[in-house]
Amino acid sequence: MSTTFPVMTIRWHNEATKLVKRALWFLSVKFLVHLLLVFFACQKQVAFCVELSQPIGNTFETLLSRFGSRYCINVRPQEKSWYQSPCGRFYDERIDVIIGVRLAGKLYSLPFSRLEFANFDAVNQILTPCKLIWRASLKSPHMRLYLKFTSPFYPKDERTTLLPAFIVEFVVENCSDAPLHGELIYGRELNARQLATLRMSDGMAVFETQGVFKALEGVKGEDWDAELTRLGSKTILTFTRGFKLPPNANDRGILVLACYSRDAFFTARGYPYRFKYARLFGDVNEVMNYALANAEELCSRTELFEKTILDATEDDALKMLISLAFQSYASNALWLIPAEDVAASIGLKREPPFKQWFSVLEGGGGLFNSTVDVEYNISPFYLLYWNELLEMLLDEWSAYRKGGIIRHDMGMGFVANGMSYYHDMPVEENTNFLLMLFSLWASTAKHSLVKGKWSIVVELIKYLMSTDTDGNGFPNFGTSNTIDQAVYVTQHAPEQTYLAMKMAAAYQAVWQMARFVGDFGIAKECQSALEKITATMKKAWLGDHYPVSIDKTIPGWDAYSIYTANGWLLHFIVGVSPQVDIQRIRIDIINSTKVTWRGYSSTHTSVDVTTFISQNIWRDCIAAYLGVDMIKNARSYWGLQWTLNRTTGGAFVDSYNYDTGYSSLRYYPRGMAAICYILALGGVSFNALEKKIVVQPLRENVVIPLPWLSDWASKRIPSIEMRLSEGKPQVSISHKELLEGWNIVLGR
Template identity: 30%
Template structure:
């Protein structure tokens, strides 16, 4: 694949790299993206005539020919060629990940490998030099305001480059970048260790006065020989990196990895001792992902967004001298640097459900501490976020999004409970559920089925009809879904009366939405056709728009609130025939080069994550969905030449860059087999799949895996269109399978 900006990150530990080949540098820090510094990383080989050939992450040396990159979900390989000597050089960076293995995933270290193999020809070049028997490889770094040193033991053993620096905690972008740093810089130690003996210190002429490097002579070997230069790059800080409001006090939080390792020496010792085992687990996970029948663009989106998500995560311990430490998990909103924005996590819920539900449960509990009381309704709604930058003290976004965030929270809570059978969240948060239900009941002031209060939403670059209007269809549908969610949650929390009331209000509202919002081939954006009484929550000013401002436009958000209930087997909310017609019409009318805009009034205003969310729903509804190449085209466009945004959710009208919301791409692994999980269904767990049967496929059912036992069930479609489950753990119903003599109870039969 062509070179482009690429993120490699660790879960919860922040340590990461942003490879920027067109800027000939790597952005690097133990504190991750937006808190990083440019690193001149020179890796490559010395040709027999003394020429230093390098990958494009340095301003020094001669760039290798035909540089390219090949990514997997946990790793990336950069490749380049010495055309004169017919050599292929490869540099692999591996960020180990295996679901629900805390220690493995928290390790603040990367595994590196370099190898050199001969090639037969370099295109049609006739002039050939003799392929050498061996060459020298090197790694050299330069980094501003960093103490660098090199150490090599006897016989070239334990060769290492050591880095020490102070890392500022003021993000380079977002609201926190415009304020003074709220925490002092942290002290960081890093180490690059060679696992191969025989290394030497890079000579000063090659390293430069302000650089530090190692060299290693390696034989030229055929592909697959296993001869490589193996290294580990680790980082560590024990200093506080967040301030978190806990019980009305501000407490320091340090990285969770400090509970596993006391310093960089312990990190490195564990990384060395467990290398083979941890890499084996990580590569097994990669293989599962590689075997999924995903087209190229979908695979690229998963791989790219996976590390953009990881790079935004904070997994910490809150230090409390009066009691035991508490764990903390939150996610920055990319360049916005808000913590655990609920509407963003609503979409990334698919990542947690697929791989690590516990991390979602931690946020469910944390959000509850930052609710916003609402006196007129006697209820409450949820804050948009819980902090910004390094301070977690409550909402930092300039205005509330009451209906949307209250609904998002209830839908997340319901989905988590049914997906995992963890009823404790309903009991633990019963008072909050009751308050959110009270607010959502109140928000429909005229009994129309639509909300006339609290209508500002997260689509903050859209036109006013989409973002602020009263009686929005998007919010009306999401509110109905949330009231249904509250009903099911309260049934488990023993409040039958309020549960029944929520269900009745929801059912009444559905009829009114269908009657009022349906336009023949789509649902209207909103019922309000003028701006009377509408306020821009961001400015406090009256908004003016007329009947041509998009109230009746085609929108990709109409059924947004129905997707999570669908994947846990809840009853349909809207008329499915209309929903399909609405999706088809919006795809047609909102189309642009990079996907669908919010509405037909602004087709170029594209959010990739919302397109993928809509696409996943469409696949579950058995509709065609083939737009991923458009989304990937936008990622390529945004990460070559002078543009470098990592996973970016938006086109040029906005800059939601290095963004976690792309993790919604994990939904391709759920919608492909059309996996539905309801572990609280009447009569027992209800788990179904219904993959397309037109081609052979192997879908890893990751949410059903027993990761500790290394057992992952796979939904297999054979060449005859038959569907079987390999390695079944939970009983799974396969839609469309017939009862056979071997299945007398018909466990795989619907009906």
């Protein structure tokens, strides 16, 4: 070995040192890229750069966002901060916000401003998938304040879901025996540009916000007074509503916070795109008027959607975990349409590459557009609630593929002109794509999905088969995967068991699709490849678990891993039995969980120190389908989220290093994997090709929503409720008419 500064030169003599060389190369490049991504994502908003304080009451950091429309609120009580912007998380700015009451000239506000106000005696924060609620109270005078911010969401309803507005409900209650007079108050800081463009009238204000794109923001309410107030060096736009309450009475007021932009801020394959809400609403005034006039209905629809989640989960920690995950997911979603007028103005005469665009940014993981491996874990949400969104993603990924490989992502931030990540993950992303395509087909029986993409399926499956160069079915190249912040054997090793099992799941899926389209040659090849993998898996068994890799020259090859069965969950959901040794898979999950568990969760493997909470959730749900109840682990996952979001923050935080205490992948969408819990608790599988629903509850008393069969327009959401009464199971089914033609099998 010879060394010069600043360049290191190393002579490599054998296969072992070649492995070390490769590991060092990946680590060095990954480290530099990681630093760049962290810098980009944090945008000078790293939590340790600000003064932290003990949050009041049980408050914690979270997000509330408009799905597909980017309008986002990020509350950070540990910093006494409030971030808000039409441009969304990572493009937002901190503003001082006042939310509370004025009593006898004294202002009481929630802890989202560094301006000095009196605190409430008690503050309780409640989170649901689409609502952020605070209950605040004073002992003297004895009163309560209820505040509810609603972000409307309703499956298959674009007007409700994409509306760029929050509905804010204030309820003040006089709990004393004496009259109570005062004002409800909402105020927000305005900067110089916003003040210069401010327009005010009775109960309404509109101003311009300039970020990565230009937008108008507005506030409107009936029976509210709007004015500008000077507090120190800050100018505050203030909305007040007076109340005079007799003893034990209450008063209620509604405000709407809205935004609007027609800017073509996004580029996909060189073509400009703007928010889809611009097709549904003409301007910010129309948005505010619609939201205010329809506030009750919008909130009612939102609660109906939420009931499908909250009624199916008995544990409060599980409800909170799913709610936090949904809000981080929604904050990253983009739903757009082509801006043909802008394209024409810059001389683009071609047709837009996509009739509409849907993608999900990867949050603090680099803002990549719809990373395939992230969407793989989110995909059950689409299967349950909005299958058309997954279909759009499959079309987009298909358009960006290259050389038989589905690329890791489609671009970074608001530019989707091609993959931005620094390397492909060929085996992983090809299998993810195929498994999502198969599950979408099996759950909808939409045959055009398979017929229209069959040539792509053949491309991808041929690539997968080519990665097995020694005939044992396991991949020898193309094995780098998404499990970053992991050791070499976990992320890059050839002949990984995790990827081999995922290939087996993909082969089984493509075998069934091939038989449907009549391509019996591909079906035969898939069956042969699957048999090779199962034979090798049999030899690889180590008595109580499967190894991470069957390449014994790599350090850590025989470690325990939580990823072995990762490829099979979508098969379980659509009622397809894996053609592998299920009993060994069950044993592997139980033992790997025991060995890798550290405090709040399992690390990737027994030789890793980092965890992905989303992959722990995914593992738990696979275990549930195998009759192993790990759902209680959700309490630990919520414990980690709670702890982090009262200190360093990050809303849904996916990655945590147990040795350093460093958290990353913040404001991350992949926590939406938690939606699988509502299926796992009921052991639910559904297959539209067979018109069959199987329910095998993990616990005795369960409510099982069937949202994929819902008639959302008429507000009919079927469900199955199973209760144990006097030792006998009692079953009731709501809206049976929507299950006509389906065969329902109950019991484990």
